[in-house]
Each structure stands twice: as structure tokens, then as C-alpha cells.
Amino acid sequence: MKKLYITLLLCLMFTTFGYSQQDLSARDRLFDNKEEVFIHYNSTFLVAGESLLYKLYSVDPNSGKLSNLSSIGYLELTSQDGEQIFLHKVSLKGGAGYGDFLIPSTVPSGAYKLLGYTRWMQNAGKGHFFSGDLVIINPYMEDQSNVIWLNDSVPGSNVTTLLQDPSGGNSIRKNKKFCLEVNNDVYGRREKVTINLSKVGSGPVRGNFSVSVKKLENFLIPQPLTAESFHSTLEDSNWERNKNLVLPDLRGEILSGKVIARDKNVEAGGRTLIVSLPGKPFFVRLVKTATDGSFKLNLDKMDFGSRAFFQVLGDDREHFEIILDNAPAVEKQDIRFQEVKITNGMVELIRQRSIYNQVENSYVSVKQDSIDSQVKSIPFYGSLPEIYNLDEFTRFPTLQETFVEIIQLARVRRNRRGSSHFELTGSAGSQSLKPLLIVDGLILQDHEDFIHYDAGKVKSIGLQREKYYLGPEVFNGLMVVETINGDFYEYINHNFIKTKRIEILQPKKTYYQPVYGLKKQLYSRVPDYRLQLLWLPLLVVDGTTAEIEFYTSDVPGNYEITIEGFTEDGEAVSLQKVIEVQ
Structure with a gap:
């Protein structure tokens, strides 16, 4: 497909x-291949210092199944004043991906919207994006102008909308085909809880799910959209088919823009554009512009840095201007925000929650989430036959001296016009061609930008003295330089180089879960004031049942277990059950 x-x-x-x-x-x-986004997130009410945990599902509205079309999803949090709090780029595997955001103390109290979409959904017209409510309370800021304070005697004096039932007990939302069971309804502190997800009747459970276990509030908060209620709206997914086609991020993020000639005597069409993304490893690609100067580039690998640099190749590079297209976005004019109403009775609950938060954050060094290790991409040039690690030699104050005394297979050569460039000695190519010089992932057309750089900041210099081809261009060898701090691009400031910030993909994590299987763990003096007992964003089930285990904390109260997701057959699954911790 x-x-x-x-x-x-x-x-x-x-x-x-x-x-x-x-x-x-x-x-x-x-256009027969449509997408709609559903987001399962851990709560619609958060206090500054807590984390928003989410999973983004991309769904084919025609079949109800997860979509394989887009490889990237976008999620943003926006305020009622129109301010974007964050924009996350999420890698989608099999139509799903996840991430998190720690609510900082700089975000004011108020109503917010969580918006989710893919680049392909920009073709559907207005209103085609996920929109979920989120209330944030920041007790550390004096300005609470976005909150309406009410007396406890005022009827309905809570955060507006319908909500969770804080009564707890054996509350459960059932699904006709799936069943959520726990080994008990009431638990002690630091006790193990076992969840079983199974299919009603015979047959295996196959699907992609996410699981959240979080303490219920003692007041009303906005009701989140469930996978089942989202699924019921897919039949009304009518696309307007935007005339200006926006291509999907099929194999990675798409970067696009246009090269414009400042001089009428030069053509922008058919020019070679150099695109560099510093990082470890870094990304370098040459792209030909179309006849009108436009270009498109696919970042088929996603483990690069957060900046992209664009420059036209050639001695006349200063005669061009590079204009980059904006990142995908949604129209927010018609988004409606709820009023946030707080009663005096809620203040103490929020204060206590804030204390729990601060204690948990003070022990973050022993309760850290772990970032899953990823296989790093191999550099596009492969391996270099000659690498000089300068710390292994006596260092010299200038690069000119360094090349004379250490790197004897390369030299600095001055031409008739008085400018200097590097030359690889003994290379098989024509000496009229310069080597390709890359410093910290940035291609330098003017070698003098590096020749006068501080030699003490250079970590290593690698050489490849054979003729080197990059796209349609030919170079007399390759020189790859790595600085100690990896930030050489901070020193470059040319008007012919265009810079674009690239949002880094959300890292894959394994979220912290304590284990109280031993006595010394059970009676540990490390406090456990977790209100989020479990966040399992990647539950892929391929069997008759799925068993999930977690431990309760030291905070008594009612906790809601929520399972959201979609089966291989396109069935939406939304299951909720409340347990009590005494």
C-alpha cells in the first residue's frame, strides 16, 4: 500500500x-486516503510542575484502522490568548506515536486546547484537527486573571463542563467486545495491581493501545474525548480537498520553499541548493530547484539536530534569496475555550497537590524516565580512511600550522585573488576542484570561514582523498571536521545562508515505575506521592489477553484506569475502571 x-x-x-x-x-x-487524529492524554486538569502525557493515533476514517500514510504527527498546546505553548513533532509507527511535556512554572493558569493533526490533514479544510480541553492551574504565579473565583455557596461553582465522577467505587465503562478486569477493587499503599485486558468470547486481541492510571479529582474537570466517541464521528469526515495540495510526511518531514533571484540576469530555476542539518550524525543533501525556483526535500531519517541551513551552491550564491514554507498549522479562529472557575474549597486540594508535586520532583534523580536507545544513522559518506584526533598530537595555535605540522596530506593554498582554500595532496582528482569541506555538519563553500577558526576548538579532522560525488556535484576529495563543542555554525553569519529551526522528534521513553516486590523496597524512606500511577503509551497486543502490572503510591484516594486504542480490524476501544487506594 x-x-x-x-x-x-x-x-x-x-x-x-x-x-x-x-x-x-x-x-x-x-485523496481517497484520508486521515483523522485522536489523542489520548493523561488528564484534562494539570498543575504547573506536572507532566502532560499523550499518545497520538492517526486513523483512516474509511476503515477505522490506524493509518500508515503519515510518518509524522503534530501536536500543539495553545492558550485562549492564541499563544502557542509548545509544538511537538511525533514519529508515527504504524499510525501511532507518543510524547510528553512538563508544564513549566511560566505557564499561567487558564483554559488551553490540545490540537493534533498531520500534514496531510491540511488538505481537508477548516476544522479537521483534534481538539481537546486542558485546564492548567499555576499556583506559583500571582496573576490569576484567567480564572474566575467563586464562593462555595454559588451553585455549579466548579470548573465548567461535565465530568469525572469523583465518588469512585466500582465504576466501570464497558465495551461489548472487550473487558477490563483487576484483581481487586481496593488496595493498600505500595500494593501491586494487576490489570487484564481480554476479548469477550473467543478470539485473540490484536491492536494498539495506551493505558493511564491517574488519581481522580474531588471536583469536576472537562471530560476528555474517548476513542469510541471519536470513532463515531468518522462517518462525518468530509474533506473539502484543498486546491493547493499539501503533500504528506510519507517518509519523513518535508522541507520546502523557493529560491528567488535578486539579480534579473540570473535564473533561480535549475540551481543546486545545499541543505545541512548539524548533529550526530549530521544530514547533508543537494537539491535541484524547479523551473520556478521551488524545491522540496524529504528528511527520510529523523535523528538530526534542531537547525537546518540552506544555501545556493556557486560563486554567485549571494545573488539569491531563499524563502522557506511555513510548518503545517491549523486555523484557530473558531476554537472555543471554556471558562475556568475555581471555588475556595478547591484551593486546599490544589495546594496539597502542589506539595505532592514538589516532593516528587525533588526525588527526580531516583525516579527518572529512561530514554530508549536508538540505532544511530551511519554518516552519508560512510567511514573516513584518515582521521586526525588533535588531542593525540602537540597542538598548534593556528590551523595553518596544524596542517603543516600534523595533517601533512592536506594544505592551505592561496590563489591569485588572495583568498585561501584547502587542497588535498596526492588526490586523484583535478586540483582545479576544491575538496568538499564539512564542519560540524555545515558545508562551507568559502574555506576561509574555517581556515581562520581557533585551532584549539577543533576536535578532529577526517580526510578522504579520492574524487567525491555528492548528488550531481564533483569534489576533489572530502574533509570532515568536528569541533569540541559541535557548534561551529554559531560562528557563521552570511546573508546567503538561510536558517530554519527544526522541531526535534519526541524521544521514545520508558516511563518510571517503582517495584515494591521486596521488603526493603516496600519500606523505603523515599516518599511516593505519585498521582499518575501508570502511563503505558505503547501497548501492542497480539494474543488472547494482555496483563499489566503496576504499584500504588502513598496517596490514598480513587484512581481511574483508562485504556484507549484501536484494534487491527478498526474497532475503537475505550475502557475505564475506578479503584480505591486506602
């Missing part, structure tokens, strides 16, 4: 304003 998507995209990739009948046919076929 993915090969079909790619074929259809290739038919449209270089189409501009006019469409042939064949182009329109490919366009219509591509």
Missing part, C-alpha cells in the same frame, strides 16, 4: 498550477 502512495506522490511532486487529466486522476486517488 505504501508503494502505491509513493507512486501517486511522484505523479504530483512537480505539478505546479495546472493539472492534466492524468494529474487530476492521481490527485483524486491520493
Whole structure:
């Protein structure tokens, strides 16, 4: 199926304003593949210092199944004043991905919206994005102007909307085909809880789910959208089919823009554009512009740095301006925010919750989430046959001296115009061609930008003295430099280089869970004031049942177990059950 998507995209990739009948046919076929986003998040009410935990599901509204079309999802938190608190880029595998955000003390109290979408959904027209309510209370800020304070005697004096039932007990939301069971309804502190997810009747459970266990509030908070209620709206997923086609992030993020000639005597079409993303490893790609100067680039790998640098290749590079397209976004004019109403009776509950928060954060060194290790990408040039780690040699104050005394297979050469560049001695290529120079992932066309750099800040210099090809361009070898701090690009300031901030993908994590299986763990003096007992964003089930274990904390009260997700057959699953901790 993915090969079909790619074929259809290739038919449209270089189409501009006019469409042939064949182009329109490919366009219509591509629009048959729709997407809608559902977000399961841990709570609609958070206090500054707590974490928003979420999982983003991309769903095909035609089948109800998870979509494989987009490889990236976007999630943002916006305030009622229109301020974007954060924008996250989430890697989607099999139509799902997850992340988190620690609510900082700089975010004021008020009503917020959690918005989720994919780049492909920009073609659907207005209103095609996930929108969920979130109330944030920040007790550390004096300004509480976004909150309405009410007396306890005022009827309905709570955070507005329907909500969780704080009564607890054996409350459960059932599903006709799936069952959520626990080994008890009431637990002690630091006691193990076992959850079983099974299918009613015979047959295996196959699907992608997320699990949250969080303490219920003693007051009303906004009711979150469930996977089942979201699923019921998919039949009304009518796309307007935006005339200006926005391509999906099929194999990674798409970067696009246009090269404009400042000089009427030069053409922007057919130019070579250098794109560099510093990082470990770094990303370098050459892209040809279309006849109108436009370009598109696919970041097919996603473990690079947070900045991208664009420059036109050639001695006339200063005659061009590079304009980059904006990142995908949603129109927020029609978003409605609820009023946040707080009673005097809620103040003590929020204060106590804030104390729990501060204690937990003070022990973060022993309760850390672990970032899953990832296989790093191999550098595009492979391995370098010659690498000089300068700390292994006597260091010299200038790079000119360093190349004379240490790196004897390369030298600094001055041309007739008085400018200098590097030359690799003994290379097989023509000496009229310069080597490709890359410093901390940034291609330098003017070698003097590095020749006069502080030699004491250089970590290593690698050489490849054979003729080197990058795209359609030929270079007389390759020189790759790594500085000690990896920040050489901070020293470069040319008007022909365009910089764009790239949102880094959310890292894959294993979220902290204590284990109280031994006596010394059970009676540990490390306090456990967790209100979020479990967050399991990646529960892939392929069997008759799924068993999940976690431990309660030292905070008594009612806790809600929530399981959301979608089966392989396109069935939405929403299960809730309340347990009590005494």
C-alpha cells in the first residue's frame, strides 16, 4: 500500500498550477486516503510542575484502522490568548506515536486546547484537527486573571463542563467486545495491581493501545474525548480537498520553499541548493530547484539536530534569496475555550497537590524516565580512511600550522585573488576542484570561514582523498571536521545562508515505575506521592489477553484506569475502571 502512495506522490511532486487529466486522476486517488487524529492524554486538569502525557493515533476514517500514510504527527498546546505553548513533532509507527511535556512554572493558569493533526490533514479544510480541553492551574504565579473565583455557596461553582465522577467505587465503562478486569477493587499503599485486558468470547486481541492510571479529582474537570466517541464521528469526515495540495510526511518531514533571484540576469530555476542539518550524525543533501525556483526535500531519517541551513551552491550564491514554507498549522479562529472557575474549597486540594508535586520532583534523580536507545544513522559518506584526533598530537595555535605540522596530506593554498582554500595532496582528482569541506555538519563553500577558526576548538579532522560525488556535484576529495563543542555554525553569519529551526522528534521513553516486590523496597524512606500511577503509551497486543502490572503510591484516594486504542480490524476501544487506594 505504501508503494502505491509513493507512486501517486511522484505523479504530483512537480505539478505546479495546472493539472492534466492524468494529474487530476492521481490527485483524486491520493485523496481517497484520508486521515483523522485522536489523542489520548493523561488528564484534562494539570498543575504547573506536572507532566502532560499523550499518545497520538492517526486513523483512516474509511476503515477505522490506524493509518500508515503519515510518518509524522503534530501536536500543539495553545492558550485562549492564541499563544502557542509548545509544538511537538511525533514519529508515527504504524499510525501511532507518543510524547510528553512538563508544564513549566511560566505557564499561567487558564483554559488551553490540545490540537493534533498531520500534514496531510491540511488538505481537508477548516476544522479537521483534534481538539481537546486542558485546564492548567499555576499556583506559583500571582496573576490569576484567567480564572474566575467563586464562593462555595454559588451553585455549579466548579470548573465548567461535565465530568469525572469523583465518588469512585466500582465504576466501570464497558465495551461489548472487550473487558477490563483487576484483581481487586481496593488496595493498600505500595500494593501491586494487576490489570487484564481480554476479548469477550473467543478470539485473540490484536491492536494498539495506551493505558493511564491517574488519581481522580474531588471536583469536576472537562471530560476528555474517548476513542469510541471519536470513532463515531468518522462517518462525518468530509474533506473539502484543498486546491493547493499539501503533500504528506510519507517518509519523513518535508522541507520546502523557493529560491528567488535578486539579480534579473540570473535564473533561480535549475540551481543546486545545499541543505545541512548539524548533529550526530549530521544530514547533508543537494537539491535541484524547479523551473520556478521551488524545491522540496524529504528528511527520510529523523535523528538530526534542531537547525537546518540552506544555501545556493556557486560563486554567485549571494545573488539569491531563499524563502522557506511555513510548518503545517491549523486555523484557530473558531476554537472555543471554556471558562475556568475555581471555588475556595478547591484551593486546599490544589495546594496539597502542589506539595505532592514538589516532593516528587525533588526525588527526580531516583525516579527518572529512561530514554530508549536508538540505532544511530551511519554518516552519508560512510567511514573516513584518515582521521586526525588533535588531542593525540602537540597542538598548534593556528590551523595553518596544524596542517603543516600534523595533517601533512592536506594544505592551505592561496590563489591569485588572495583568498585561501584547502587542497588535498596526492588526490586523484583535478586540483582545479576544491575538496568538499564539512564542519560540524555545515558545508562551507568559502574555506576561509574555517581556515581562520581557533585551532584549539577543533576536535578532529577526517580526510578522504579520492574524487567525491555528492548528488550531481564533483569534489576533489572530502574533509570532515568536528569541533569540541559541535557548534561551529554559531560562528557563521552570511546573508546567503538561510536558517530554519527544526522541531526535534519526541524521544521514545520508558516511563518510571517503582517495584515494591521486596521488603526493603516496600519500606523505603523515599516518599511516593505519585498521582499518575501508570502511563503505558505503547501497548501492542497480539494474543488472547494482555496483563499489566503496576504499584500504588502513598496517596490514598480513587484512581481511574483508562485504556484507549484501536484494534487491527478498526474497532475503537475505550475502557475505564475506578479503584480505591486506602
